[in-house]
Amino acid sequence: MGVKLNKQSFLSIGNILIALYALLLLIDIFSRSTFSFGIELLHIRFIPIGLMLLLSIFGENHSKWEWIILILGVVVTFRSINKDYLFMILIIFSSRSISPKLFIKTSLVVIIVSLTIILLAAKLGIIPNLLSLRNGIVRQGLGFQYPLIFSGYIFLGFVCYILLDQGKHPIFSFVVAVFVVLALDKLTNSRNDEICIILVALINCAKKYLFVLMNKFTSIVIDISVIIILFSVFINKFIPTNSNLGAKLDTLFSGRLSLQTTLFQYYSPSLFSQNIIQNGWGGKYTTATNYFYIDNSFTRLFFMGGMIFFGIIFVLIVCKMLQLSKAKLSFIALMLLIICINGISSDSFSILTTNLLLPLFGISLTNYKSDFVADVDYRIQNEASNYGIEAF
Numbered sequence: 001m002g003v004k005l006n007k008q009s010f011l012s013i014g015n016i017l018i019a020l021y022a023l024l025l026l027i028d029i030f031s032r033s034t035f036s037f038g039i040e041l042l043h044i045r046f047i048p049i050g051l052m053l054l055l056s057i058f059g060e061n062h063s064k065w066e067w068i069i070l071i072l073g074v075v076v077t078f079r080s081i082n083k084d085y086l087f088m089i090l091i092i093f094s095s096r097s098i099s100p101k102l103f104i105k106t107s108l109v110v111i112i113v114s115l116t117i118i119l120l121a122a123k124l125g126i127i128p129n130l131l132s133l134r135n136g137i138v139r140q141g142l143g144f145q146y147p148l149i150f151s152g153y154i155f156l157g158f159v160c161y162i163l164l165d166q167g168k169h170p171i172f173s174f175v176v177a178v179f180v181v182l183a184l185d186k187l188t189n190s191r192n193d194e195i196c197i198i199l200v201a202l203i204n205c206a207k208k209y210l211f212v213l214m215n216k217f218t219s220i221v222i223d224i225s226v227i228i229i230l231f232s233v234f235i236n237k238f239i240p241t242n243s244n245l246g247a248k249l250d251t252l253f254s255g256r257l258s259l260q261t262t263l264f265q266y267y268s269p270s271l272f273s274q275n276i277i278q279n280g281w282g283g284k285y286t287t288a289t290n291y292f293y294i295d296n297s298f299t300r301l302f303f304m305g306g307m308i309f310f311g312i313i314f315v316l317i318v319c320k321m322l323q324l325s326k327a328k329l330s331f332i333a334l335m336l337l338i339i340c341i342n343g344i345s346s347d348s349f350s351i352l353t354t355n356l357l358l359p360l361f362g363i364s365l366t367n368y369k370s371d372f373v374a375d376v377d378y379r380i381q382n383e384a385s386n387y388g389i390e391a392f
Helices: 013-031 038-044 046-059 064-077 084-094 100-123 147-165 170-187 191-209 211-233 244-252 256-266 297-305 307-326 330-342 365-387
Strands: 131-134 137-140
Touching (some): 013 038, 013 100, 046 084, 064 084, 064 307, 084 307, 100 365, 137 147, 147 170, 147 191, 147 330, 191 211, 191 330, 211 297, 211 307, 211 330, 256 297, 297 307, 307 365
C-alpha cells in the first residue's frame, strides 16, 4: 500500500508527479510536430521520467510485485535500442499515487493547448502542413509528421473529456463526437480514430442509461477483446493474405495484413527487443518507396519489444482493466479498453509519444475509488432500483 497523500497540499507527491508528466506530455506532443526543434525534444524526456521514478522510489511504498515488475522490466528493456519500452515500465511504476481525475484534467488541458498552438502554426505557415494521399483522398498532417498523429491526439483528448463527463451529458457528448468525426474525416481521413471516438461516445450514453447492465457485462467484453487483440498479432497465421477472406481483410485494413505477413517472413519473435528497420510515410513530403511499416501496436510490442516485455505490459493492462471492472468502475475500464483497441490498427499504444494516457494503467485502484467510487455507488443503486436489478 502506498503512503497516504495529503490532498490539501499543493506539493503532494501525486501533484508533483502530474506536473512532471505534464512536462513529458508537452515534450511528446511537440516532438511529433513539424517544428524544427521537435525531434530534439526526445533527447530530454528522460529528465521528467527520471524525476518521476526517483520521487516514486523514495516517496512511496511499493509492493514486492511492483518491485519485481520494475526490476524485470528494466532488465529486459535497458539495452533496447528503442528506449520507449524502458520508459513505459518506469512510467507505469511511477504512476500509482497519482489522482486519476486530476491527471485526466491536466492531460486534457495540455492536449488542447498544444494542439491549438501547433495547428495555428501550421495554418499560418510557420511550420509545414505535410500532406499525404490515400485512395485519392488528400490527408493533412496539420502540423504533425503524419495525419494519424493529430487524429490520435484528438481521440485521446476526447477520452479525457468523456472520463470527466462520466455519462452526465450523453446526448451533447455524442453530438460533439459526430462533429469531431466529420471534421477528422475531412481533414485527416483517419477511420480508426473516428470509429473509436464514436465508440467512446456510445459508452458514455450507455453509462447514463444502462449503467448496471454495463457493470455486469464489462468483464466479458474485456475477455473477448483480449482474445481479439492477441488474435490480431497472429492473424496471418490463421487467415493467409492469399486467401479470399485474407485479401478482403487486407483491403479493409489498407494492406496492414500483407505487411504483417512480410514481418513474419523476415523476422522471428525474440525473448528480448530487436531492431526492425521500417520505412513509413511520417515526416515526408513525398510518398515513401519500398513502404514497410507495422501499424498494429501489439505486434510491434511483441516483435520489437520482445516476448518478455510484451508479456509484462499485456498482463499489466489486462489486470488493470479487470481490476477496475471488478470494483464496479466498468466505465473507466471500458475507456482503457478502447485505448487498447485503438492500437490494433494503429501504432498509437506502442509509441510513448502517442500513448499519452499510459499512467491510467498504473494508477492504484485505491486512487480510482477515491476519485470515482461515490458517483459509481449512487448510479448503481439508483438504476438498480429503477429496473429491479440487484446491484451487487
